[in-house]
Amino acid sequence: MIINLDGTKPIYVQISEWLENEILNGNVESDQKIYSQYQLAEIYNINPATAAKGLNILVDEQILYKKRGLGMFVTSNAKEMILTKRKNQTLKRLVQEIVIEAARLQVSKEELIEMINAADIGEVEK
Amino acid sequence: MSLTKVSLIDIVKKQYVYKLKAYSQVFISLIFIQLLAVFFSLNGVGGGGISSGSIQINVSYFSADFVVAFTMLWGFITAIVITTKTYRIDDFIFVTNRASSNLSNMVFLLIASVIGGITAMLSTNLIKVIVYYFKSDFALKSTTVMDMPMEFLIGIFSTILYVFLFCALGYLVGTLVQISKVFAVLLPAAFLGGLIFDGLSGKTGVIAKVLGFYFTESSLALFIVKIIMTAGLLFIGAFALSNRREVRT
Amino acid sequence: MSVIECQGLTKAYGGVKALNNFSCNIEENKITGLIGRNGAGKTTLLKIIAGFMKETSGDLKVFSESPFNNLTVSANVVFIHDQMDLPTALNLKELLEVAASFYQNWDRELANRLFDYFSLSPLQHYEGLSKGMKSTFNMILGLAARVPLTLFDEPTSGMDAAVRQDFYRALLKDYLAHPRTIIISSHHLNEIEDLLEDILLMKDGKELLHMPIADLKEWAIGLQGKTAIVDEWTQNKELIFTKNIGPDQSYVVVRNNFSETEWQSARIAGIDLTPVSSSDLCVYLTSKTKGGIDDVFNKG
Numbered sequence: 001m002i003i004n005l006d007g008t009k010p011i012y013v014q015i016s017e018w019l020e021n022e023i024l025n026g027n028v029e030s031d032q033k034i035y036s037q038y039q040l041a042e043i044y045n046i047n048p049a050t051a052a053k054g055l056n057i058l059v060d061e062q063i064l065y066k067k068r069g070l071g072m073f074v075t076s077n078a079k080e081m082i083l084t085k086r087k088n089q090t091l092k093r094l095v096q097e098i099v100i101e102a103a104r105l106q107v108s109k110e111e112l113i114e115m116i117n118a119a120d121i122g123e124v125e126k
Numbered sequence: 127m128s129l130t131k132v133s134l135i136d137i138v139k140k141q142y143v144y145k146l147k148a149y150s151q152v153f154i155s156l157i158f159i160q161l162l163a164v165f166f167s168l169n170g171v172g173g174g175g176i177s178s179g180s181i182q183i184n185v186s187y188f189s190a191d192f193v194v195a196f197t198m199l200w201g202f203i204t205a206i207v208i209t210t211k212t213y214r215i216d217d218f219i220f221v222t223n224r225a226s227s228n229l230s231n232m233v234f235l236l237i238a239s240v241i242g243g244i245t246a247m248l249s250t251n252l253i254k255v256i257v258y259y260f261k262s263d264f265a266l267k268s269t270t271v272m273d274m275p276m277e278f279l280i281g282i283f284s285t286i287l288y289v290f291l292f293c294a295l296g297y298l299v300g301t302l303v304q305i306s307k308v309f310a311v312l313l314p315a316a317f318l319g320g321l322i323f324d325g326l327s328g329k330t331g332v333i334a335k336v337l338g339f340y341f342t343e344s345s346l347a348l349f350i351v352k353i354i355m356t357a358g359l360l361f362i363g364a365f366a367l368s369n370r371r372e373v374r375t
Numbered sequence: 376m377s378v379i380e381c382q383g384l385t386k387a388y389g390g391v392k393a394l395n396n397f398s399c400n401i402e403e404n405k406i407t408g409l410i411g412r413n414g415a416g417k418t419t420l421l422k423i424i425a426g427f428m429k430e431t432s433g434d435l436k437v438f439s440e441s442p443f444n445n446l447t448v449s450a451n452v453v454f455i456h457d458q459m460d461l462p463t464a465l466n467l468k469e470l471l472e473v474a475a476s477f478y479q480n481w482d483r484e485l486a487n488r489l490f491d492y493f494s495l496s497p498l499q500h501y502e503g504l505s506k507g508m509k510s511t512f513n514m515i516l517g518l519a520a521r522v523p524l525t526l527f528d529e530p531t532s533g534m535d536a537a538v539r540q541d542f543y544r545a546l547l548k549d550y551l552a553h554p555r556t557i558i559i560s561s562h563h564l565n566e567i568e569d570l571l572e573d574i575l576l577m578k579d580g581k582e583l584l585h586m587p588i589a590d591l592k593e594w595a596i597g598l599q600g601k602t603a604i605v606d607e608w609t610q611n612k613e614l615i616f617t618k619n620i621g622p623d624q625s626y627v628v629v630r631n632n633f634s635e636t637e638w639q640s641a642r643i644a645g646i647d648l649t650p651v652s653s654s655d656l657c658v659y660l661t662s663k664t665k666g667g668i669d670d671v672f673n674k675g
Binding site: 225 | 427462478
């Protein structure tokens with residue numbers, strides 16, 4: 001994922017999403033050290049405080065944990081946590097938006113479900 | 127990042143070194159002014175002639191008086207120039223406060239006076255050489271340094287002090303003008319007015335008295351005290367006036 | 376720890392107040408963006424912080440000392456602005472040498488590397504440089520001086536886009552290696568906002584907002600939809616900007632204190648809720664009217 005720094009989504013949110021993707025993709029394994037705020041600042045040309053804010057979101061969600069003086073590490077079940085979170089939050093919100101848009105376009109529930117069934121799942125599983 | 131501590135003396139030193147480089151134009155103007163003065167001196171500063179029968183004797187005095195006077199004027203103008211905005215702003219690009227800025231200016235003017243004073247006195251020799259080569263019908267009777275080394279040294283020393291006095295005066299005048307442009311009109315008007323008034327009244331006026339006070343002192347010690355005290359007062363006045371001044375670009 | 380503390384700072388030029396009861400605290404080792412329209416008092420504030428000018432009234436402490444005529448403050452602050460006037464007798468290399476003599480933490484190597492990178496030539500004189508090159512040279516002075524408080528007033532004026540990007544990157548890298556307090560004023564908020572930790576928004580000599588830049592994006596929200604519905608949703612909100620789009624559509628920016636449920640029901644009611652970019656928000660906030668330039672043309 002390339003961070004869209006011009007976007008209207010706060011950068012620290014984008015940073016935490018990018019870190020989650022790194023974990024999901026297996027680029028950073030469980031109990032491995034994750035990027036420091038300074039490395040993130042350097043990589044994305046952003047203020048280290050902004051990067052720290054992105055990291056802290058994940059600490060609050062216990063996807064990362066702090067070791068005093070050593071930095072931040074990936075929790076052992078981080079992947080599952082991210083997946084559950086995304087299911088519960090991101091996917092839910094997306095579904096909500098689909099439903100709103102469907103209502104606006106006067107698409108019935110059945111029609112919508114049909115559309116979901118018809119959507120090519122193969123792409124996603126790859 | 128921890129704060130750096132600096133001392134006033136240290137900053138004055140650094141600023142003085144910086145100013146010697148940054149104000150180098152001042153010394154180029156010194157050379158021009160002194161050469162001009164030498165040129166004016168070539169006709170002699172005074173003289174007379176007698177003739178007896180077929181023999182005619184012309185006596186001309188050559189001296190560095192013109193050069194010294196011009197150098198004093200140069201000191202005066204230089205001091206005014208370094209109080210102007212362009213020069214004052216140069217200080218504030220780097221580390222400074224008003225005290226260090228003024229003190230380094232004073233040190234700079236002192237060194238400028240020393241250089242101006244020495245070159246002014248040495249220009250006597252240049253005048254002699256030129257007269258010797260280009261006015262060959264003259265018989266040159268000259269006093270050399272070795273004839274009267276003490277007098278020569280005292281001459282240099284007092285020239286330096288005179289130039290420095292004028293620098294101090296210029297510095298105060300310049301500071302006043304920076305505070306209000308009114309002084310740029312007021313001060314010359316007062317000076318010229320004083321001269322004219324003195325001339326009209328036919329008596330020894332204030333300006334003449336002031337000049338007499340500094341230029342006719344016969345005791346060397348008293349002369350030094352007078353000049354240094356006056357220059358000191360002039361600088362203190364300028365420092366006090368400029369200490370609350372803002373730097374606006 | 377606060378590097379700068381000011382309380383009720385006022386600076387009057389003649390009858391005009393460039394700073395009018397301005398208060399703020401700038402904390403150590405933060406990069407703060409000083410944003411405001413022309414004439415908002417940004418430069419005046421920086422000049423007073425740098426000790427060039429004296430406040431008319433109010434209280435200002437820089438490193439816990441009054442900055443005016445203060446040698447310690449002067450030694451620990453560098454003020455880079457686009458009206459810099461450097462001595463004409465010295466060439467660029469000599470100017471760097473002079474700067475090196477004044478600043479104890481001066482990074483000679485960084486200065487020389489930047490100097491070469493931007494293809495400045497040592498024998499050139501400052502007054503002969505183009506506007507952009509002057510700014511580039513100033514920037515080298517500001518970074519290499521490496522003082523605890525660095526003030527940049529419109530540092531990129533005249534620079535082309537590529538050099539501006541290089542400057543921002545150089546600033547960030549040097550900051551990461553040597554954290555220090557930096558204030559940077561700019562008209563290009565969208566270019567510098569990623570570098571900033573805090574934003575200080577000024578209007579008419581007063582502080583309007585001072586907050587982490589990350590929070591600014593969530594501070595306000597834009598609502599677009601049918602005018603009647605939008606009005607209904609925004610009637611109890613703090614209006615920041617309004618604009619009519621077509622006959623019955625409007626776009627309104629308000630303070631964002633919508634709850635998650637309000638947000639959802641607004642969407643269902645047919646309102647588009649969109650975040651407002653920092654630079655747009657700053658333009659709206661510092662504008663004299665709620666409708667911007669359109670108000671001039673709307674005679675009704």
